[in-house]
Amino acid sequence: MDRIGAPAAPPAASAPPLVAFDGVSAGYEGEPVLHQIDLNLRRGECVGIMGPSGSGKTTLLRTLLGQTQRLAGAVREHSGRAGALRVGYVPQLESIDWSFPITVEQVVLLGRWRESGWRPWFSRRDRALARQALERLGIDHLRRRSIRALSGGQQQRVFIARALIGDPDIVLLDEPTTGFDIKTRHDFIHLLGELYRGGLTIVLTTHDLNAVAAHLPRLVCLGEGRVVADGAPPRVLTPDVLRAAYGAEVAVLRRGHTVYVVEHEDAPLEPPAAEPPAAGPAPVPERAPHG
Amino acid sequence: MAELLEPFEFDFMRRALLAATLAGLLTASVGVFVVLRRLSYIGHGLSHGIFGGAVVSFVVGINFYLGATIWGAFCVLLINAVSRRWQISGDAAIGIITTAAFAIGVALISRERTFTRDFEAVLFGEVLGISNGDVAAIAGTMLLVGALCFVWWKRLVFVTFDEEVARASGVPLAWVEVVFSLVLAATVIACLQVLGVTLIAAALVIPPVTARLLTDSFARLFFLAALTGALTGFLGVYLSWFVDVSSGATVVLLQAAVFVLVLALGGLRARRRERGGRRRERDALAGMPRSPLG
DSSP states (O other), rough: OOOOOSSSSSSOTOOOOOOEEEEEEETTTEEEEEEEEEEEEOOTTTTEESSSSSSSSHHHHHHHHHOOOEEEEEEEEESSSSSSSSEEEOOOOOGGGTSOOBBHHHHHGGGGGGTTOOSOOHHHHHHHHHHHHHTTTTTTGGGSBBGGGGGHHHHHHHHHHHHHTTSSSSESSSTTTTTOOHHHHHHHHHHHHHHHTTOOOEEEESOTTTGGGGGEEEEEEEETTTTEEESSSHHHSSSHHHHHHHHHOEEEETTTEEEESSSOOOOSSSSSSSSSSOOOSOOOEEEEOOO | OOOGGGGGGGGHHHHHHHHHHHHHHHHHHHHHHHHHHHOOHHHHHHHHHHHHHHHHHHHOOHHHHHHHHHHHHHHHHHHHHHHHOOOOHHHHHHHHHHHHHHHHHHHHHHGGGGGGGGGGGHHHOOOGGGGGHHHHHHHHHHHHHHHHHHHHHHHHHHHHHHHHHHHHHHHHHHHHHHHHHHHHHHHHHHHHHHHHHHHHHHHHHHHHHHHEEEEEEEEHHHHHHHHHHHHHHHHHHHHHHHTTTTTHHHHHHHHHHHHHHHHHHHHHHHHHHHHHHHHHHHHHHHHHHHOEEE
């Protein structure tokens, strides 16, 4: 699978960034997790935040949500409309209580809790918006089903629909493919591509370098709370960057626009002699210089 | 027939039946959030902790409802603060704080043995001795909780289902915690006279858990839990007249019986569904052409 396609109206480089981190250090209870982060997120971008566990990926998302303690620097927002930046947040599926008795439509409607007034029920307009969001994600037919009766991929779409119903300026997804099988991950990348091409600004964290990160238009690699690299996958998924971030030696293969990270250098990279050679140019391993 | 209507002839029984119905409705409604937020242990701990508040109110000479509410809310807020600030698990914090609060009450009673008997009602419930003021306190708490649930319904559902995203979406989590703590403390205190410290946790937990077995919709769960709580409250006190058993214990035993019944019926239904599925599978196999090898 190639990288996800560009949006109809690509982000203008001259426009002010939707969100700008200027030398931001942030963390919890006075302890910094992020150090001196400089990062611009433009409207209509799809950005993947990668890095090892504890590198500050989730803290970066939480800083965007205003849930961390900012110790230095500033986060500037230019939503271009009155009021604060509207952020849609899609949590890790592991954090959800699946025994909770709630239907798909009710989950999506929760995204309208603020706009829908003080009455305990939702208006006809709220329900119409929920249906629109579910239709956009191709799961309108599931709206009366219990959330726990859905597959992982469908559940993910429900939470994206909940994020979209609030008409967000930016959508944040925390480890969206954790626990997904190959097919579900593949479908998710396609969905991400559709949303990106539709002009949505997306920031997601991921551990999945080959199946997710390599397909995104822009990657930010964090290591120990600092930005190690920022750019298109071929610029970020390099042995030098990955060694600096993960402290591990890896090989990187390139085929066309796609980059593959090979975690175990000792693994057999070539197919057995009996099998016919793969079509197209043979991948050339790019190895990190040792020492 | 006249015998069956006998409990309604007495003023104290009519008051007790009304109080138990309202208390069952109130505890079950608040219990829905307690159970779904996995805070069942807090109901158990808090009822014990509030016993300390009841004794302190008596010793200091302030109104029981006021003193115990402040004490209970303080206990819950302290549990939240301790578990968040010092990374102590919630159940451990509940265990420490509520038992310490309970122990304060026991210590005060052991020093002032003269008023030991006054607290038997708080410990074990004494619905037959309930006053009009106590019924008014339960009804008032119920109206307050009902109004809060009505206005904050979406916030409460959002926080209960997905606290992380609720906070990210601007739901004032700290306020929800404070209000929930006050509601829980007020509910426990208002219903102490009916069920007592030792049984109130069961009334908070059993009806919502029973209702959960019957539905997958949150609104229906809330309605069914409240209905179960109210009916078992009424029937428990009514039956206690005939079986001559403590009213609080009868209410809780009835709730437990309903739970077991629903659980058993659910098990039977699941087994029947499973058997039906196997039969359909066998029929489908029987209709298939035989394998030339078989």
